[in-house]
Amino acid sequence: MKTLSQSEIYDKNIFLRVDLNVPMTNGKIRDDSKITSVIPTIKHLIKNNNKIIICSHLGRPKGSYNKDLSLQPIALRLSEFLENIEIKMINLPFDNLTTDQFKSSNIYMLENIRFDNREELNSEVLSNELSKFADIYINDAFASSHRKHASTYGITKFLPSYAGFLIEKEINALNKLFSKKYSKKLAIVGGAKVSDKIQLINNLSKKLDFILIGGGMISAFVQKNHPDHEFAQEIVIKSKANIIIPDYVLAGNEFNENTKYKIINTKNIEDNLNIKILDIAEKSFEKISDYISYSDMIIWNGPVGVFEWANFSHGTLKLIELLKNAKAQTFIGGGSTAEIIHKTSAEKFFTHISTGGGATLEFLEGKELPGLTALL
Numbered sequence: 001m002k003t004l005s006q007s008e009i010y011d012k013n014i015f016l017r018v019d020l021n022v023p024m025t026n027g028k029i030r031d032d033s034k035i036t037s038v039i040p041t042i043k044h045l046i047k048n049n050n051k052i053i054i055c056s057h058l059g060r061p062k063g064s065y066n067k068d069l070s071l072q073p074i075a076l077r078l079s080e081f082l083e084n085i086e087i088k089m090i091n092l093p094f095d096n097l098t099t100d101q102f103k104s105s106n107i108y109m110l111e112n113i114r115f116d117n118r119e120e121l122n123s124e125v126l127s128n129e130l131s132k133f134a135d136i137y138i139n140d141a142f143a144s145s146h147r148k149h150a151s152t153y154g155i156t157k158f159l160p161s162y163a164g165f166l167i168e169k170e171i172n173a174l175n176k177l178f179s180k181k182y183s184k185k186l187a188i189v190g191g192a193k194v195s196d197k198i199q200l201i202n203n204l205s206k207k208l209d210f211i212l213i214g215g216g217m218i219s220a221f222v223q224k225n226h227p228d229h230e231f232a233q234e235i236v237i238k239s240k241a242n243i244i245i246p247d248y249v250l251a252g253n254e255f256n257e258n259t260k261y262k263i264i265n266t267k268n269i270e271d272n273l274n275i276k277i278l279d280i281a282e283k284s285f286e287k288i289s290d291y292i293s294y295s296d297m298i299i300w301n302g303p304v305g306v307f308e309w310a311n312f313s314h315g316t317l318k319l320i321e322l323l324k325n326a327k328a329q330t331f332i333g334g335g336s337t338a339e340i341i342h343k344t345s346a347e348k349f350f351t352h353i354s355t356g357g358g359a360t361l362e363f364l365e366g367k368e369l370p371g372l373t374a375l376l
Contacts, residue, residue, distance in 0.1 A: 001375045003163045004041065004138060010048045013102070015134035015159065016041070017151050018166075019141035019355065020056040020074045023339060027068070031342045032077055034143065037355050039081050041140045041164040046085070046106070053102070053134060054078075054087070054109040055151050056141070063117025065092065075109045082107075092116065094129055102133050119150050127154030140164025142171075145371030146359040152371040161375050166355065171372070173352040174363055177331060178207050182297035186328070187241075188319065190214035190302030190337075194221070194228045198235065199365040200301065205239035210291055212244040214304025214315070218277050221245050222266045225273065244291065248281035250305070250312060257309040279305030280315035285322070292322050301333030301361065307340055316340060324349035333360050 018038045023030040045052050059069040075087045088105040090097065092115055102108060113119045118126040127150045131137070137159040139145065144152050145167070155161075163171075177185070185208040191197050194217040204211060213221055220228035221236070222245060236243050245266055252259035255276045263281045280288075292298065304319055306312040320341070323330050330350045332338050335357030341347055354360040359369060 001163055001372070002161070003168050004044065004165060005168055007162060009045070009050060009136060009162075011050065012135040013051045013053070013133060014045055015053050015055065015130060015137045015155065016045070016164070017055045017137070017139050017141045017144070017155075018164075019143040020071065020078070021058050021143065022074065024058075024073075027073060029073065029077060031339050033338065033342050033347075033353070034355055035074065035078055036081060037166050038140050038164070041138070041166060042078075042082065042107075044165065045138075046082075051102070052107045053090075054107065055113050055130070056109075057114040057119070057144070057151075058112050059114075061112060061114050063114065063120070065115050066112075069112055069115075071109055071112050078109075094126065097129070097133065099133065113151050120147075121150070122148050122154045123150050124154055124157075126150040128158055131155050131158035134159060137161045138164045139371055139375060140166045141371065142167045142354075143356040143359050145356075145369040146362045146367070148370040153374045156374040163372070163375050167372070170354060170356065170360075173331065174354065174360070176329070177297065177299055177364075179297075182329065184209055184295045184328075185297045186210045186212065186291055186295035186299075188212045188214060188298065188300040188302075188304070190217075190300075190304040190316075192216040194232050194235075197302070198231050199367075200361060201235050202238070203364060203366040204299075205235065205241040205243075208241050208299075210244055210295065211239070211241045212246075212288065212291065214246070214280055214319075215302055216277050216306075218245060218249060218266065219273075219275075222269045223271050223273065223275075225271045244288075246280045246284035246304075247287060248283040249277045250279040250281050250315075251275050251277050257306075257311065261311070278309075279312035280319075282314070282318065284315075285318055288319070289322055292326050292328070295326075295328045297329045297331075298323065298326060299331045299333055299364070300337055301335070301364070302337060303340060307336075317344070320344055320346055333364065335360070
């Protein structure tokens with residue numbers, strides 16, 4: 001894989017694919033970490049007198065224009081991080097682009113690439129159109145590299161292609177997870193459904209020593225009549241890692257924020273599917289703390305409770321505090337977990353916080369990412 005860090009690229013027109021798919025509420029950015037993560041690549045390209053065409057998506061507009069998913073507010077925030085350098089927006093349709101549109105500035109941003117329905121179809125025509133105004137393609141969109149789309153995959157057929165600083169950083173960090181340098185590896189895997197995480201857990205169980213199960217999927221491991229119990233049992237039987245189930249959880253009869261709940265011992269939990277596991281109880285953390293203290297490498301993917309609800313956020317917050325003080329190398333597996341870390345301002349305490357959600361998950365599942373294989 002050719003990388004920007006190992007190449008000398010000067011005075012070129014660069015098509016830079018990034019992932020600026022940031023969480024937003026009412027048009028306001030909740031977490032700008034995806035924006036800040038690509039600043040080093042952009043600043044490096046500016047320093048070397050390159051002209052940059054930035055490309056990203058936002059949300060799922062389904063191939064048509066949606067003003068609520070415009071990249072305009074993202075461009076404004078990015079400009080602030082670049083000391084208010086002007087970023088000129090290029091609107092649809094992309095098939096009518098002309099050379100004259102790229103003469104008045106040094107940094108451009110294409111409007112949301114998913115407004116064009118050809119993007120997700122990996123259209124060769126769109127890939128070719130996007131490539132016409134650039135000399136070089138750089139992919140720094142790790143979080144989108146599991147997508148075989150025109151701007152992450154197809155365009156590499158038409159331009160010399162490189163990985164940006166962020167992608168190189170992500171790959172190096174995630175590869176460390178399976179390094180023989182670490183001998184006591186712990187994964188903390190949260191989430192609602194074990195069926196969503198079965199490939200992840202199966203792959204990690206071959207390479208790690210301990211896997212702590214959190215979130216609603218604990219039910220699948222302890223309730224014999226749970227629809228996913230067979231999946232869970234298969235994991236336990238085949239796993240080379242020690243599967244850890246918290247001893248105590250907070251559970252209620254309804255899945256809502258204000259449900260009445262009680263502390264239940266998971267070893268004695270009833271086979272009543274109306275019981276909803278909502279968080280890990282404080283009583284479980286003595287044992288969990290021991291595993292964290294013992295481990296020399298820890299990867300965490302998925303909150304261990306319904307973090308959005310105050311009553312059931314304590315387990316996740318307690319886990320953050322334990323990991324902040326851990327001596328181990330600590331890796332956050334992207335997505336909602338990363339957003340929680342940013343929300344609690346705990347970034348500096350972790351070795352690496354992945355910008356990828358689905359991409360990180362697929363990488364940890366052992367799958368190839370098309371956006372990365374296209375750079376080989």
